[in-house]
Amino acid sequence: MQFKNVKNILAPLIKGGQRWQFININGKESKPRFYFSDVQWALIAISILALFRLEKGLSKEMIGYVISAFAISVSLFMSLLVSIFDKFENTDLSIKGKTEEDLARLVQKKNFFKRFISITSYLVVLSIFIIILCSLNYIFNLTNEISYHQFASNFQKIDLLLTMKNSLTIGYRIVLNYFLMNYLLMTLFVASSAYEYYISEIDKRKIS
Numbered sequence: 001m002q003f004k005n006v007k008n009i010l011a012p013l014i015k016g017g018q019r020w021q022f023i024n025i026n027g028k029e030s031k032p033r034f035y036f037s038d039v040q041w042a043l044i045a046i047s048i049l050a051l052f053r054l055e056k057g058l059s060k061e062m063i064g065y066v067i068s069a070f071a072i073s074v075s076l077f078m079s080l081l082v083s084i085f086d087k088f089e090n091t092d093l094s095i096k097g098k099t100e101e102d103l104a105r106l107v108q109k110k111n112f113f114k115r116f117i118s119i120t121s122y123l124v125v126l127s128i129f130i131i132i133l134c135s136l137n138y139i140f141n142l143t144n145e146i147s148y149h150q151f152a153s154n155f156q157k158i159d160l161l162l163t164m165k166n167s168l169t170i171g172y173r174i175v176l177n178y179f180l181m182n183y184l185l186m187t188l189f190v191a192s193s194a195y196e197y198y199i200s201e202i203d204k205r206k207i208s
């Protein structure tokens with residue numbers, strides 16, 4: 001399998017997963033003003049602040065737990081994708097003899113399936129990406145302690161190699177912290193979206 005083929009598949013998947021976070025089941029899109037949503041900007045701020053609390057980053061033991069958990073989540077989400085697509089295949093989307101209310105519900109159903117499948121597929125890719133990030137911790141031993149209150153008195157005393165190493169380590173930890181929290185946020189988003197849709201469908205069916 002060529003890398004170009006994988007890239008051509010991943011690009012629309014990632015784009016769709018990000019886009020459908022801001023589209024409701026009625027098809028209305030509400031894009032954030034500054035690329036990230038307010039909650040995601042808050043997660044970025046927390047990821048930076050966490051550096052001062054976790055000066056050595058996540059421990060190798062914790063990283064091992066994260067890798068195991070996300071490896072399991074990949075298989076679970078893949079099973080969920082197969083199940084939800086099978087449910088979509090068995091959904092009647094014909095418009096013959098349908099009222100306007102029925103047509104509106106069909107649009108909501110189709111949008112729900114598209115959003116659920118897009119974001120869940122995106123979560124699978126995100127899980128694999130987080131596993132790769134965590135693996136870098138073992139390969140390059142990124143658990144070294146970084147002190148944020150030691151500064152060189154002048155430019156000539158700056159250790160450029162150490163500065164570059166610490167900068168890359170800090171950047172790595174911010175990215176890892178953000179994606180871990182964003183993954184949890186999106187998982188909650190998928191669960192709450194599914195709950196909202198299912199409950200609305202149940203409420204529309206009257207007891208006869």
